[in-house]
Amino acid sequence: MNGEAKMAGVLTTRGIRIHTRRRTMRGYVLDGFLLLLSFLMLAPFLWMISTSLRLPQDSFSLPPAIFPTAFNVENYGQVFKQVPFTNFILNSLEISLIIVVGHIFISSMAAFAFARITFPGRNLIFIIFLAGLMIPGQVTIIPQFILISKLGLVDTHWALILPALINPLGIFMIRQMMMTISSTYDEAAYMDGASRMWVFLRVILPMVFPAVAVTSVMTFIGNWNDFFRPLIFLNTFEKMTLPLGMTVLNGTFGSGNLSAILAGVTLSLIVPLLFYMFGQKYLVEGITAGGLKI
Incomplete structure (x- = not known):
């Protein structure tokens, strides 16, 4: 009986660890998806702020730059x-x-x-x-x-x-x-x-x-x-x-x-x-x- 109880305890502990690991992986995937979605939503605002700091002649540069080459606060x-x-x-x-x-x-x-x-x-x-x-x-x-x-x-x-x-x-x-x-x-x-x-x-x-x-x-x-x-x-x-x-x-x-x-x-x-x-x-x-x- 003691052996069976120990075996059941080991299996239960192992099952809990596997379940916790799966939950952790799902959490990482969900967090990554939310971070990507947040970046896509914030991208226009980041581009707006970045362009507001560019030189006027750099506003329509191709390919468009994400970060300003010169911080023109003027x-x-x-x-x-x-x-x-x-x-x-x-x-x-x-x-x-x-x-x-x-x-x-x-x-x-x-x-x-x-x-x-x-x-x-x-x-x-x-x-x-x-x-x-x-x-x-x-x-x-x-x-x-x-x-x-x-x-x-x-x-x-x-x-x-x-x-x-x-x-x-x-x-x-x-x-x-x-x-x-x-x-x-x-x-x-x-x-x-x-x-x-x-x-x-x-x-x-x-x-x-x-x-x-x-x-x-x-x-x-x-x-x-x-x-x-x-x-x-x-x-x-x-x-x-x-x-x-x-x-x-x-x-x-x-x-x-x-x-x-x-x-x-x-x-x-x-x-x-x-x-x-x-x-x-x-x-x-x-x-x-x-x-x-x-």
């Missing part, structure tokens, strides 16, 4: 000399932050109404409201322009801010996370004499912060990179946002310095990258919670 200085780059950044930052604050305020209150307040036709109204996600922005730009023009807001930043304050996607994400919260929290607060606004601000809203964070990141990056609406509503050069003002670097008939253009693009990525890094830990949790309950 390309970044040309960005500020050719266009009011700082002013463009401040314009985009002002518009994007105001939209984020207003959008979160409106979306969270609307989500609270759809998730925590029972009223006739609530689900039907919510479905009709979500139908707005199927309408492309290009379809509604003409009615928006007519309305903005009658309000006298053309060539102002408010022409970009007001239409962007309401977004069905943000309301949907926050509402879905609110639906996962037990109603006992509301009932306990109401029994203690709390008002509905107090429950919203002090009980429910802090619990859905991941959804609020991911909505904020999506809204900020979407409006920071928006080119279409500023092209329609803004005419004054000093009021232009960063994506629209950057077109000046392209020059007449595309004759601009490619290295300077990509230097400007690299600089324009700093602010959204910092904003994304601030909210990245909430992205997975917020997106996952958004699809738990309908």
